[in-house]
Amino acid sequence: MLWPRLAKALFSRPVTDAPPAVPDVVVEALVQRLEAAGQARLGRSLAIRQVDCGSCNGCELEISALGNVVYDLERFGLKFVASPRHADVLLVTGPLTRNMRQALERTWACTPEPKWLVAVGDCATDGGVFKGSYAIEGGIGEALPVDLVIPGCPPTPTQLLEGLLALLEAQASG
Amino acid sequence: MSASEPTGAQPAPARPRAAGAAATIRAGRQQACRPYPRFLLEAGQWRGLVVALRDDPTLELLGLWAEAGLVHAAFHQPNEGLLLASVAVAERHYPALSPVRPGAIRFERMVHDLWGHVAEGGTDARPWLDHGRWAASAPMSARPPAVTTPPPQPEFLGAEGEGVHQIQVGPVHAGVIEPAHFRFHVQGETVVRLEARLGYLHKGTLALMLGKSPRLAARFAARLSGDSTVAHSWAFATAAEQALGVVVPPRAVLLRAIAAELERLHNHLNDWGAVCGDASFVWPQARCGVLREGVLRAAALAFGHRLMMDLVVPGGVARDLAPGGTAAIRAALAAVAQELPGLQRVYESHASLQDRVVTTGTLAPALAAAFAAGGFVGRASGRGFDCRKLPGYAPYNTMAFTVPVQVAGDVDARLQVRMAELHQSLALVESLLARLAPGPLKLDLPQAGGEGVGLVESFRGEALHWMQLDDGGLIRAVFLRDPSWLQWPLLEAAIEGNIVADFPLCNKSFNCSYSGVDL
Numbered sequence: 169m170l171w172p173r174l175a176k177a178l179f180s181r182p183v184t185d186a187p188p189a190v191p192d193v194v195v196e197a198l199v200q201r202l203e204a205a206g207q208a209r210l211g212r213s214l215a216i217r218q219v220d221c222g223s224c225n226g227c228e229l230e231i232s233a234l235g236n237v238v239y240d241l242e243r244f245g246l247k248f249v250a251s252p253r254h255a256d257v258l259l260v261t262g263p264l265t266r267n268m269r270q271a272l273e274r275t276w277a278c279t280p281e282p283k284w285l286v287a288v289g290d291c292a293t294d295g296g297v298f299k300g301s302y303a304i305e306g307g308i309g310e311a312l313p314v315d316l317v318i319p320g321c322p323p324t325p326t327q328l329l330e331g332l333l334a335l336l337e338a339q340a341s342g
Numbered sequence: 343m344s345a346s347e348p349t350g351a352q353p354a355p356a357r358p359r360a361a362g363a364a365a366t367i368r369a370g371r372q373q374a375c376r377p378y379p380r381f382l383l384e385a386g387q388w389r390g391l392v393v394a395l396r397d398d399p400t401l402e403l404l405g406l407w408a409e410a411g412l413v414h415a416a417f418h419q420p421n422e423g424l425l426l427a428s429v430a431v432a433e434r435h436y437p438a439l440s441p442v443r444p445g446a447i448r449f450e451r452m453v454h455d456l457w458g459h460v461a462e463g464g465t466d467a468r469p470w471l472d473h474g475r476w477a478a479s480a481p482m483s484a485r486p487p488a489v490t491t492p493p494p495q496p497e498f499l500g501a502e503g504e505g506v507h508q509i510q511v512g513p514v515h516a517g518v519i520e521p522a523h524f525r526f527h528v529q530g531e532t533v534v535r536l537e538a539r540l541g542y543l544h545k546g547t548l549a550l551m552l553g554k555s556p557r558l559a560a561r562f563a564a565r566l567s568g569d570s571t572v573a574h575s576w577a578f579a580t581a582a583e584q585a586l587g588v589v590v591p592p593r594a595v596l597l598r599a600i601a602a603e604l605e606r607l608h609n610h611l612n613d614w615g616a617v618c619g620d621a622s623f624v625w626p627q628a629r630c631g632v633l634r635e636g637v638l639r640a641a642a643l644a645f646g647h648r649l650m651m652d653l654v655v656p657g658g659v660a661r662d663l664a665p666g667g668t669a670a671i672r673a674a675l676a677a678v679a680q681e682l683p684g685l686q687r688v689y690e691s692h693a694s695l696q697d698r699v700v701t702t703g704t705l706a707p708a709l710a711a712a713f714a715a716g717g718f719v720g721r722a723s724g725r726g727f728d729c730r731k732l733p734g735y736a737p738y739n740t741m742a743f744t745v746p747v748q749v750a751g752d753v754d755a756r757l758q759v760r761m762a763e764l765h766q767s768l769a770l771v772e773s774l775l776a777r778l779a780p781g782p783l784k785l786d787l788p789q790a791g792g793e794g795v796g797l798v799e800s801f802r803g804e805a806l807h808w809m810q811l812d813d814g815g816l817i818r819a820v821f822l823r824d825p826s827w828l829q830w831p832l833l834e835a836a837i838e839g840n841i842v843a844d845f846p847l848c849n850k851s852f853n854c855s856y857s858g859v860d861l
């Protein structure tokens with residue numbers, strides 16, 4: 169029976185972690201970027217579309233973990249959406265394989281302005297361990313302008329959350 | 343509902359030694375490969391092998407790959423072990439195995455795309471990994487020809503009938519998953535044919551490994567499929583250690599197995615919950631998410647990385663269990679053990695959930711056998727292969743555990759197998775921790791030549807790695823075979839006749855690796 173378990177959960181302590189501290193330097197850099205580009209601001213809620221461009225799926229595991237009740241991404245107004253047309257942010261992983269480049273470019277083109285591009289993981293930063301391969305472009309920046317990089321192999325959910333919260337802060341300040 | 347109990351390990355029946363196909367291979371010239379022999383066949387012998395394979399269904403094809411001038415195949419003789427066969431490529435051609443082993447189809451397409459070797463008489467000659475977007479085709483051949491034409495439109499297999507139409511999905515999907523293109527032919531709500539097109543994640547992994555030492559190349563094996571990083575690292579390390587005749591210290595063996603079982607646990611929890619979630623029953627997914635997070639945090643504390651990447655290295659393990667690691671693992675696993683029975687009860691007692699999983703996405707045992715499907719996909723359809731048991735490897739060959747097998751082959755059966763394996767892994771970790779004794783963690787590898795095979799059971803099935811080292815101890819040829827190679831084609835069979843809306847459920851219940859097969 170599910171009901172007793174649900175009732176019990178109502179009276180037990182939440183398993184959700186406290187939010188991580190947001191690094192000021194990252195927020196500052198994002199604000200500057202926003203101003204330099206004269207970009208319109210988004211609200212206190214961001215819709216995220218994840219695009220895997222050659223990941224080993226390690227990054228996806230940690231991005232998916234953001235949705236579990238321990239990290240509970242949605243409490244911050246951050247949520248994953250099914251279509252780039254609904255997205256404010258593309259969260260992109262992988263060294264950008266040649267076989268995915270066109271799909272990424274089309275996804276970006278489908279995402280309405282204003283929009284952010286976040287590169288997640290060492291692969292997305294510069295190709296990571298796959299640097300120099302015939303099959304990759306060598307990082308997301310090779311195809312599109314990247315606003316924020318969250319390094320790591322893979323970055324932990326906490327590191328991901330820090331980056332995404334910095335993005336929210338940057339929208340709110342200034 | 344079909345809550346049949348797991349039936350335990352399949353007994354090893356005494357079977358007369360298969361004369362046919364295996365004997366044909368053994369007639370070739372034996373090469374120095376450990377621990378399983380490899381035989382170099384003449385072209386005529388290889389043709390004979392194709393005939394023998396047709397007459398002798400017991401010899402299972404596990405993989406097919408190549409190097410410049412040669413094609414290699416790995417076979418499994420049930421209850422005996424592995425057997426490798428090679429043939430020289432003559433004027434770019436070699437006789438295809440796909441007419442007698444359907445599992446060979448995608449391998450042959452991959453071999454063509456990477457090395458340019460053509461499978462003569464093969465049943466499917468369409469490109470696989472090569473989408474026409476690389477600067478040169480056959481990038482691993484001696485002289486890759488430059489590509490001058492724009493990428494071709496992919497061809498898909500058709501389906502005919504009244505009102506048949508297509509649904510095209512991907513490569514970018516609606517969820518946080520890996521990219522692939524799925525082409526459905528549907529009639530009303532019913533799937534008539536599904537064809538998956540992969541290759542979007544091709545990173546050129548194998549080419550990057552050539553000319554490197556096993557130590558340096560290990561990080562590529564660790565990133566073949568991030569969710570099975572421990573198992574792939576272990577299979578790769580084993581191949582190197584076999585090639586060099588190195589025996590790793592006992593503490594390293596135990597730590598590897600602890601990490602591998604933690605990996606199995608976090609993946610099984612993730613997917614077991616996610617299948618329930620895909621049936622819109624989110625409570626088990628929420629609970630599994632908490633339990634899995636506990637396992638990952640324990641892994642981070644014990645081994646310094648949540649997914650335990652780069653922990654297993656050729657020669658041993660890179661890091662020791664951190665102080666407090668044992669206690670953290672025990673605490674996380676105690677939480678899992680406490681909650682599993684309740685999760686299973688909820689799963690079994692909700693008709694709305696059972697209605698979605700029972701008789702959905704059924705994979706017939708005959709197909710699972712024909713493709714030699716490993717892991718829970720095979721074990722839920724009657725194929726009880728688990729390489730921890732047979733051929734077996736340390737430390738599992740001295741441990742008691744059973745291999746759960748079901749025969750229904752539906753989404754429910756795959757979940758039942760995974761639930762049973764969760765219990766097995768909990769017990770295995772406990773006894774592995776109890777056996778730990780102080781000792782060295784790794785050995786230096788000699789700089790020498792050799793050839794070796796590594797076979798390690800990942801949560802999905804057996805990871806099969808092969809490598810050849812030159813006299814300086816550098817990799818001159820290598821292949822990393824994820825178990826998903828033999829499971830992806832079966833997903834296409836399992837979805838047939840189901841409704842489109844059940845695809846996410848079926849897909850998740852298989853959970854094949856995209857990156858693992860895209861190389």
Ligand code: SF4
Nearest residue numbers: 224226289290291321
């Ligand atoms: S950064 Fe690391 S975890 Fe992420 S996709 Fe690349 S190899 Fe995998």
